[in-house]
Amino acid sequence: MAAGVAAGGQLTTTTEIENFPGFPDAISGSELMLRMREQSLRYGTRIKTKTVNAVDLSKRPFKVLCAKETYECESLIIATGATAKRLDLKGDKEFWQKGISACAVCDGALPMFRNQALAVIGGGDSAIEEATFLTKFASQVYLIHRRDQLRASKAMQERAFANKKIEILWDHIPLEAIGEKFLTGLKIQNVKTKIERTLAVKGLFYAVGHVPNTAFLNGQLECDETGYIKTVAGTTRTSVKGVFACGDVQDKIYR
DSSP, X not given: OBTTBOTTGGGGGOOEEOSSXXXXXXXXXXXXXXXXXXXXXXXXXXXXXXXXXXXXXXXXXXXXXXXXXXXXXXXXXXXXXXXXXXOOOBTHHHHBTTTEESOHHHHTTSGGGTTSEEEEEOOSHHHHHHHHHHTTTOSEXXXXXXXXXXXXXXXXXXXXXXXXXXXXXXXXXXXXXXXXSSEEEEEEEETTTOOEEEEOOSEEEEOSOEEESOGGGTTOSOBOTTSOBOOOTTSOBOSSTTEEEOGGGTOSSOO
C-alpha cells in the first residue's frame, strides 16, 4: 500500500476510463493498470512490491529503505502520485469509514450505501465521476459545491445535469457529520444566505483535491509550497542529480 492506495495508483480506484488511446469501448482502471504491469514484465522488469519508508539521496548510490530491505541505485525515478484530501470536518474522525470515505469507487457499492441518499463534496471532474458512479447504487446523490458553477469539464457537467439522481447544491459548504454508530446526516450551510440545514444521508464522499505523496523524502528534494516536487522545465530532473520525478507527484496542473 502506498498512501493507502494499492499498487497501480489511483487508477486502480477508477471505474470506466473513456479517454485512454486504444480503448474505444472504455476500460476499467484496474484492468488498464494490470495490462501495463504485464507489459513491463514481458520486457524484463523486476517488480518488488514493498512499502518504501524513506530514501537517502545524500550520495550515490542512493538508498531506498523498506521495512526489512535496503535497495541501492545509481538513478531513481519517483512516481508516487498524490492522495485524495480529507476535510477537517466536525465528525470526520468519528465517522471515517463509518459512512465517510474519500473514494466512492472503492466503497460506494457497499451494502450500507445501497438505496440510500448519499453526498459528494466537490466541483471538479473527480466529484462528478464519483457522484455519477454512486447513482448506480444510491437512491439520491447530493453534489455539494461552495460556488455557483462547477470546475469540471463541459462533458462532465452535462453528464451530471442529465442524471436525474444527482441534485447539485450550489453555494453550500459542509459543517458537521452527524450520527450515532454510523453517519446519518450532514449539516450544511449556504455561504450566501448563511442558512443551515441537515441532509439525511448515509454516506459522505470527499472529492476536493489531492496531497502529493512526498513525505517520505524528508525534504531532500526541492518541492513547492504544497509539497509537489519541482522539476526543471521541460524535463523530469529534480534538484538532486540522478533523481527524477514524473506523474502527479510533480504535476498539479495537467495530471
